[in-house]
Amino acid sequence: MNPRPEVLVVGAGPAGATAAILLAEEGFEVTVLDRAHFPRDKVCGDGLAPRSVGVLRRLGLEDRLTQAGHRPLAEYRIVSTWGDSIRAGLPSYGKGPPYAYVIPRREFDALLVERAREAGAEILEGRRAERLIPGTAAAPAVETEDDRGRRLVMRPRVVVAADGSRGSFSRTVIPSRHLRPIAVAMRQYLDGVEGLDGALSFFLDQPMLPGYGWAFPASREGGPVNVGAGMTVHALKRRGLKVRQVMDWFMGPDSRAFPYLAGARPVGPRAAFPLLIDFPRGRRRRGAVLLVGDAGNLIDPLSGEGIGYALESSVAAAEAISASLHSGDLRELAGYERGIWKELGPEFLGAYALRQFLQQPWGNGGMVRLIERDEALARGGMGVLSNTVPATWLLKPGLWRKILDPSRVRATIKATRPARERNGGAGAAPATSVKAPR
Numbered sequence: 001m002n003p004r005p006e007v008l009v010v011g012a013g014p015a016g017a018t019a020a021i022l023l024a025e026e027g028f029e030v031t032v033l034d035r036a037h038f039p040r041d042k043v044c045g046d047g048l049a050p051r052s053v054g055v056l057r058r059l060g061l062e063d064r065l066t067q068a069g070h071r072p073l074a075e076y077r078i079v080s081t082w083g084d085s086i087r088a089g090l091p092s093y094g095k096g097p098p099y100a101y102v103i104p105r106r107e108f109d110a111l112l113v114e115r116a117r118e119a120g121a122e123i124l125e126g127r128r129a130e131r132l133i134p135g136t137a138a139a140p141a142v143e144t145e146d147d148r149g150r151r152l153v154m155r156p157r158v159v160v161a162a163d164g165s166r167g168s169f170s171r172t173v174i175p176s177r178h179l180r181p182i183a184v185a186m187r188q189y190l191d192g193v194e195g196l197d198g199a200l201s202f203f204l205d206q207p208m209l210p211g212y213g214w215a216f217p218a219s220r221e222g223g224p225v226n227v228g229a230g231m232t233v234h235a236l237k238r239r240g241l242k243v244r245q246v247m248d249w250f251m252g253p254d255s256r257a258f259p260y261l262a263g264a265r266p267v268g269p270r271a272a273f274p275l276l277i278d279f280p281r282g283r284r285r286r287g288a289v290l291l292v293g294d295a296g297n298l299i300d301p302l303s304g305e306g307i308g309y310a311l312e313s314s315v316a317a318a319e320a321i322s323a324s325l326h327s328g329d330l331r332e333l334a335g336y337e338r339g340i341w342k343e344l345g346p347e348f349l350g351a352y353a354l355r356q357f358l359q360q361p362w363g364n365g366g367m368v369r370l371i372e373r374d375e376a377l378a379r380g381g382m383g384v385l386s387n388t389v390p391a392t393w394l395l396k397p398g399l400w401r402k403i404l405d406p407s408r409v410r411a412t413i414k415a416t417r418p419a420r421e422r423n424g425g426a427g428a429a430p431a432t433s434v435k436a437p438r
């Protein structure tokens, strides 16, 4: 074990493993440590949207997914608060291929770790980064401890903090108020889910706003469906609810997902996990420590998707680290944080604005009813959800002129609705409320 690698990566999730692969392939000495042993579970919807797949291709991993029996899933479904159900293909607009995968994180993350090891990174499992020793951000000294209590201080030139939404290490790097979870979600694998027809499905039932439920079919034939529900911490507190109760309601008879879930059986236990969705308050660098993925508050506020941003931020971090180690000037690391704001800032801020709108029943209900009239519009809407189309697309006046064009409205009132599901999806279950126990 080298206590002085050029790069120390804390956390071997998608973010950390990606940075390790890219830097080790360039020939840098990279050590990755994770407090867990792989394969390990991570509570997630397991959805790898087109942007994630785009980076996986670049890492040479998509072939391994298909060799392992995973097939692409090319459609999304949205069931709105008003009960309209649309299903449409995924557009990619150059940000990855027009499809997704749904792969259990236990399997996916282990694959990335294996790839990082093959690239030449040293992977230390069962070792946790306790803290950044105060005052060492510019020349990092990281206290670590393994499962058996053996301590080691590591002194790399650069640290990549990829310890996720629950990362205790990142909290010692930057003030913890920047790392407060905004939402929490629960996941359960189920067998016996009927009728999803290969579409990643989102349910915007009124009692779950501002949040939603999902049912994602597995990419591998016969695999369990990943079902979950999430809500903001603020809304849960205000209503005196636990996320478990939101999940119970979502899987119960009043939810619009029930027709799909009625005959389902649980596979394994339910589990919940926090989401750090606060992009504007996120800090992504301190001295020679770069924060990537969830640790850098890079979760989409609209969909909760974070794997794509974990991968993309790590690509950007690896580029900045490579440039600064080559030049010997670590000040170049600042380019990473600036680049994230430039690349992702408008996207995230647009997504916040759209979230305010879509968390209103009339907002998502009206939007789905309008876009269901046109396959191209429906695909655009799915693109927003899967982050291939920027949320600002929906704010374009030209789009609204198209949506609200009187001749289109007249024609579509009479015509069929190409994107709308003929059976109306899950039907029009009444919007009841989630109740806290007495």
Ligand SMILES: Cc1cc2nc3c(=O)[nH]c(=O)nc-3n(C[C@H](O)[C@H](O)[C@H](O)COP(=O)(O)OP(=O)(O)OC[C@H]3O[C@@H](n4cnc5c(N)ncnc54)[C@H](O)[C@@H]3O)c2cc1C
Pocket (backbone or CB within 6 Å): 010, 011, 012, 013, 014, 015, 016, 033, 034, 035, 036, 042, 043, 044, 045, 046, 047, 048, 049, 127, 128, 129, 130, 162, 163, 164, 165, 166, 167, 168, 169, 185, 186, 187, 228, 272, 273, 274, 275, 292, 293, 294, 295, 299, 304, 305, 306, 307, 308, 310
């Ligand atoms: C319920 C739920 C559903 C979600 N669904 C989706 C989805 O369908 N699609 C999507 O794109 N995103 C989804 N997300 C978000 C996604 O899970 C995260 O964005 C993604 O895991 C971020 O990857 P990461 O590598 O930054 O962090 P993580 O995946 O959390 O990895 C962090 C790693 O760091 C390790 N670690 C933590 N602290 C330390 C320490 N001190 N020392 C050493 N190691 C440490 C952990 O063991 C872990 O392996 C979901 C999130 C939740 C909670």
